[in-house]
C-alpha cells in the first residue's frame with residue numbers, strides 16, 4: 001500500500017534525492033573461499049583491532065558467536081585470511097539462538113565514551129547484551145541493557161543499533177524485534193551522560209505516522225543518500241531491504257513510505273532474514289551494502305548511484321490545498337496536498353473532541369503536490385480532522401471513520 005503512495009509522490013513532482021542504486025553482488029572472501037557464518041550472518045564493519053584498517057565483525061546464528069576477520073589489505077581493498085571468535089571475560093561470546101533464527105547482530109561502538117570499543121548485540125531471547133572494552137584490550141560482560149532499571153526485553157530477536165538519533169551528543173538505542181503486533185522498531189533516547197547511558201521509556205519509529213512493522217526487523221541507521229540526514233534501512237524476514245529516506249531533519253528524522261533497495265533495478269530479495277551493514281567498501285565516496293541471510297554468506301553490493309534526480313518542472317501554484325479521498329473510510333484514506341511554496345510542514349490528526357490521534361515531526365516539502373496514506377483503523381468510529389500546518393498557513397479537512 002505505501003509503496004503505491006510513494007509512487008504517487010514521485011509522479012506528482014516531489015523531488016527526492018533518490019534511493020541509492022546498487023549493482024550485482026559478490027561475496028566477501030577469506031583464505032579458503034567465501035566467508036560463511038553458517039546461517040544468518042550479521043555483518044558489522046569497524047576497526048576492531050585498532051590498526052587503522054576496517055575489519056569485519058560477523059555475528060552468526062549457527063552457534064551465537066561473533067567472528068572477527070582482521071583486514072590485512074587496505075581500507076579500499078580489504079583482505080581477509082582467517083577469523084577468531086570475539087571473547088568476553090576470557091570465553092567466546094555465545095548468545096542465545098534458536099528456532100531457525102537468531103539475532104547475534106553486533107554493533108561495534110564506544111558505548112561509554114572512554115575511547116575503547118565496546119560491543120552491543122541482540123539475541124534470540126530479546127535482550128540487549130553489552131560487552132564493555134577495557135584498558136587491557138579485552139571485553140568484559142556487563143549486565144543486559146535496562147530501561148528504568150528493568151532489563152529491556154523485546155520478546156524475540158532483539159536487533160540493537162547504537163546511534164545518536166536526536167543529535168544531542170548522547171548515544172541512543174534503536175531496537176528491532178521479531179513481533180509486529182504493535183510495531184517493530186523501538187527508540188530509546190538516552191537521558192544519561194556520554195559515559196553512563198540511561199534509558200527510560202521508548203517510542204516507536206514511524207513512517208507516515210504509522211509504526212514501522214517488519215517481522216524480525218533488523219534496522220540499521222546510515223545516511224544512505226548522502227544528504228546529511230540519517231536514514232533507516234531495515235532487514236526483515238522475507239529478505240528484502242527496506243529503505244526509509246529521512247525527509248525530516250538529522251536531529252528529528254521523519255519518514256514517509258519506503259522503497260526496497262534494488263540491485264540492477266530489481267528488488268534485492270535474498271533468502272530469509274536479511275541483516276545488513278553500510279560501508280563505503282571501496283572508498284569511492286558512495287556507501288555500499290553488505291548483507292547476509294539464511295545462507296550465512298556476506299554479499300557485497302557496490303553502490304552505482306550516478307546522481308540526484310533533476311528538479312521537477314517549476315510550475316507555480318497560486319494557493320495551497322488539502323484534499324482527502326477515501327472518506328468515509330474503514331481506516332485507510334489518502335491525503336493530497338498542494339503547496340504553493342517550499343514548506344516545513346507538520347501533520348496532525350485529531351478527533352472531533354480535540355484529542356490528537358497522531359502528530360508528525362517537521363517534514364520538509366517542496367512546492368507542488370504530495371500524496372500521503374494514513375490509517376486510523378485502530379481508532380473509534382467518528383469524525384476526524386487532518387491538519388497540515390506550514391507555519392504560515394493551516395489547512396484542515398475532515399474524514400469520517402466508519403464503525
Ligand SMILES: [Ca+2]
Nearest residue numbers: 047051053055
Ligand atoms: Ca583493523
Ligand SMILES: [Ca+2]
Nearest residue numbers: 110111112116
Ligand atoms: Ca568504550
Ligand SMILES: [Ca+2]
Nearest residue numbers: 164166168170
Ligand atoms: Ca541522543
Ligand SMILES: [Ca+2]
Nearest residue numbers: 223225229231
Ligand atoms: Ca539521508
